Amino acid sequence: MGASETLPMTATGEINAAIIPDLRRKRMERRSFLDTLFTLGLWGIAAIGAIPLFSVLYMLITKGGARLSLDLFTQLPPAGFMQGGGFGNAIVGTIVMVGVACVIAVPLGICGGVLTGAMAPKSKTAKVVRFIGKVMSGFPSILAGVFTYAWLVVGLKTYSALAGGVALSILMLPIVLLTAEQAVAMVPKRMKDAAYGMGCTHTQVILKVVLPASLPSILTGIMLGIARAAGESAPLLFTALFSNYWMRGLMEPTASLSILIYNFSGMPFPNQIELAWAASLVLVLIVFTFNILSRILGRPKY
Amino acid sequence: MKNNMTKTTPLDAMEQTTGVPTEENQIAIDANIEAIYYGKFRAVRQSHVPIRKGEITGFIGPSGCGKSTVLRSLNRMNDLIPTFKMKGHVHFMGQDIYDPAIDPVVVRRHIGMVFQQPNPFAMSIYDNVAFGLKINRFKGDVNQRVEEALREAALWDEVKDKLHSSGLALSGGQQQRLCIARAIAPNPTVLLMDEPCSALDPIATRKVEKLMHELKKHYTVAIVTHNMQQAQRVADTTAFFSVDISDGERCGYLVEMGKTEELFEDPKQELTRKYIRGEFS
Ligand SMILES: Nc1ncnc2c1ncn2[C@@H]1O[C@H](COP(=O)(O)OP(=O)(O)OP(=O)(O)O)[C@@H](O)[C@H]1O
Numbered sequence: 345m346g347a348s349e350t351l352p353m354t355a356t357g358e359i360n361a362a363i364i365p366d367l368r369r370k371r372m373e374r375r376s377f378l379d380t381l382f383t384l385g386l387w388g389i390a391a392i393g394a395i396p397l398f399s400v401l402y403m404l405i406t407k408g409g410a411r412l413s414l415d416l417f418t419q420l421p422p423a424g425f426m427q428g429g430g431f432g433n434a435i436v437g438t439i440v441m442v443g444v445a446c447v448i449a450v451p452l453g454i455c456g457g458v459l460t461g462a463m464a465p466k467s468k469t470a471k472v473v474r475f476i477g478k479v480m481s482g483f484p485s486i487l488a489g490v491f492t493y494a495w496l497v498v499g500l501k502t503y504s505a506l507a508g509g510v511a512l513s514i515l516m517l518p519i520v521l522l523t524a525e526q527a528v529a530m531v532p533k534r535m536k537d538a539a540y541g542m543g544c545t546h547t548q549v550i551l552k553v554v555l556p557a558s559l560p561s562i563l564t565g566i567m568l569g570i571a572r573a574a575g576e577s578a579p580l581l582f583t584a585l586f587s588n589y590w591m592r593g594l595m596e597p598t599a600s601l602s603i604l605i606y607n608f609s610g611m612p613f614p615n616q617i618e619l620a621w622a623a624s625l626v627l628v629l630i631v632f633t634f635n636i637l638s639r640i641l642g643r644p645k646y
Numbered sequence: 647m648k649n650n651m652t653k654t655t656p657l658d659a660m661e662q663t664t665g666v667p668t669e670e671n672q673i674a675i676d677a678n679i680e681a682i683y684y685g686k687f688r689a690v691r692q693s694h695v696p697i698r699k700g701e702i703t704g705f706i707g708p709s710g711c712g713k714s715t716v717l718r719s720l721n722r723m724n725d726l727i728p729t730f731k732m733k734g735h736v737h738f739m740g741q742d743i744y745d746p747a748i749d750p751v752v753v754r755r756h757i758g759m760v761f762q763q764p765n766p767f768a769m770s771i772y773d774n775v776a777f778g779l780k781i782n783r784f785k786g787d788v789n790q791r792v793e794e795a796l797r798e799a800a801l802w803d804e805v806k807d808k809l810h811s812s813g814l815a816l817s818g819g820q821q822q823r824l825c826i827a828r829a830i831a832p833n834p835t836v837l838l839m840d841e842p843c844s845a846l847d848p849i850a851t852r853k854v855e856k857l858m859h860e861l862k863k864h865y866t867v868a869i870v871t872h873n874m875q876q877a878q879r880v881a882d883t884t885a886f887f888s889v890d891i892s893d894g895e896r897c898g899y900l901v902e903m904g905k906t907e908e909l910f911e912d913p914k915q916e917l918t919r920k921y922i923r924g925e926f927s
């Protein structure tokens with residue numbers, strides 16, 4: 345066994361070309377055996393890891409799929425004992441609040457990422473921004489809600505979609521910032537040198553070379569941020585609250601899918617519980633769509 | 647020639663120098679270097695390097711003697727290195743480009759650069775070539791100028807059917823010619839090339855060399871090369887740099903400069919003779 349793994353050498357240490365080495369694969373050798381064992385082991389672990397994911401999906405589809413219909417998107421949540429209904433207002437609310445979060449987090453995150461990744465990676469400001477980004481990415485989502493409540497809800501004296509969006513942006517910002525930083529820092533120096541050599545100003549180098557080259561990765565970060573924000577309920581609990589009606593503006597309590605699931609799943613009415621399942625399925629589909637979009641948009645164009 | 651420049655820079659104004667060709671106005675860039683420092687380290691000492699108009703000037707010399715440093719100081723590319731400090735004057739069209747009133751960005755638009763490693767942008771072939779036209783707000787026919795530049799760079803036939811595919815998907819030699827096309831598209835006056843063939847195979851190298859002979863009809867070219875045969879093949883004038891290690895520091899300087907045949911056949915300095923014969927320690 346051991347002999348076939350070493351090169352055929354003569355006593356003096358020279359490789360003996362006269363002996364033809366056996367290059368065929370030997371299945372029962374210790375090395376191949378261990379190799380197969382590890383491969384199988386890894387597959388096994390991966391399968392075990394996938395069980396919870398697939399069982400959740402299975403449950404969502406079986407329990408929520410039954411109610412999937414156009415009504416869900418066009419109707420308002422039913423009151424107790426009532427039949428039918430939907431959660432169109434919650435879908436709109438979630439989309440609007442995630443939109444508000446994007447409007448805040450995307451420009452800030454990209455600017456921060458450009459600063460820390462390309463403009464002045466070693467500066468004090470960059471260090472501070474990077475530190476804040478890392479701290480924020482570990483920020484408990486409920487605290488994002490409490491923080492926004494203390495500042496915005498108390499200040500404006502109303503629960504609102506605006507406050508909900510701000511709370512979600514606190515969770516989105518670090519994701520966008522840190523991925524943008526990485527993406528921007530990955531742009532090769534020689535590409536930037538080429539741009540300076542063409543007579544670009546610093547701003548032109550960033551706008552015309554660095555950002556276009558890193559855009560796919562930045563978009564991935566944005567999509568992941570959206571996926572995270574859309575699924576959060578804790579930050580909305582005391583910022584957007586909930587509403588049973590269609591939203592008319594940013595400055596009023598607003599429904600969201602995650603809070604609807606939270607509210608309805610605890611109710612003693614079968615119709616509401618079914619709706620909570622359907623809402624979960626819709627939410628997962630939204631998050632899933634954004635994850636897939638992040639894959640597609642994240643593919644480098646050139 | 648500078649129809650692509652919208653605002654007239656002081657540099658443009660100087661282009662109207664007319665009259666009889668004296669020795670003076672045969673020089674495109676006149677570099678009077680006193681010293682170039684990286685932090686405390688003096689990389690290059692007193693050297694006078696005139697780059698003649700419409701010619702190819704080759705820079706040769708052992709590794710680390712400051713060829714790239716001198717070349718990059720001709721269009722202020724070195725300004726991007728924070729520790730870089732230049733003492734001396736570099737005259738381009740009658741102006742000292744190291745004068746505090748000069749904008750290095752404008753200088754680099756007139757004195758283009760091709761790097762050792764091909765470095766196309768992550769864009770299509772077309773956008774790579776059109777890049778310089780866009781930042782210079784070129785008013786003419788962009789498509790036509792892109793085609794011209796690609797033809798001048800001897801790349802047109804290879805890429806004319808895939809102008810909108812990635813510039814990064816070309817071979818190394820094609821990428822380098824793309825970079826040359828990109829550099830010449832905005833019509834620079836001078837083209838600086840730092841070992842443009844070192845990442846290329848012999849066939850691609852020959853293509854780029856042939857191309858350089860074409861380029862000198864329109865542009866003044868300065869090229870760093872490690873390959874003495876290449877210097878002999880392409881350069882009209884050759885500058886030989888060396889390192890002085892006598893006083894304990896490694897300081898580069900210009901040993902001699904002259905017509906390529908003269909420099910290779912009958913060098914004035916013993917050091918040059920040794921280097922050319924390959925007797926260099
Ligand atoms: N960015 C930098 N910071 C500090 N020192 C540098 C820098 N670039 C070059 N040097 C130093 O300056 C000297 C000259 O370098 P340069 O790159 O000009 O040499 P070169 O002649 O181009 O060499 P090669 O033929 O190997 O490219 C070297 O001693 C080098 O270590």
Ligand SMILES: [Mg+2]
Pocket residue numbers: 713714715840870
């Ligand atoms: Mg060099």
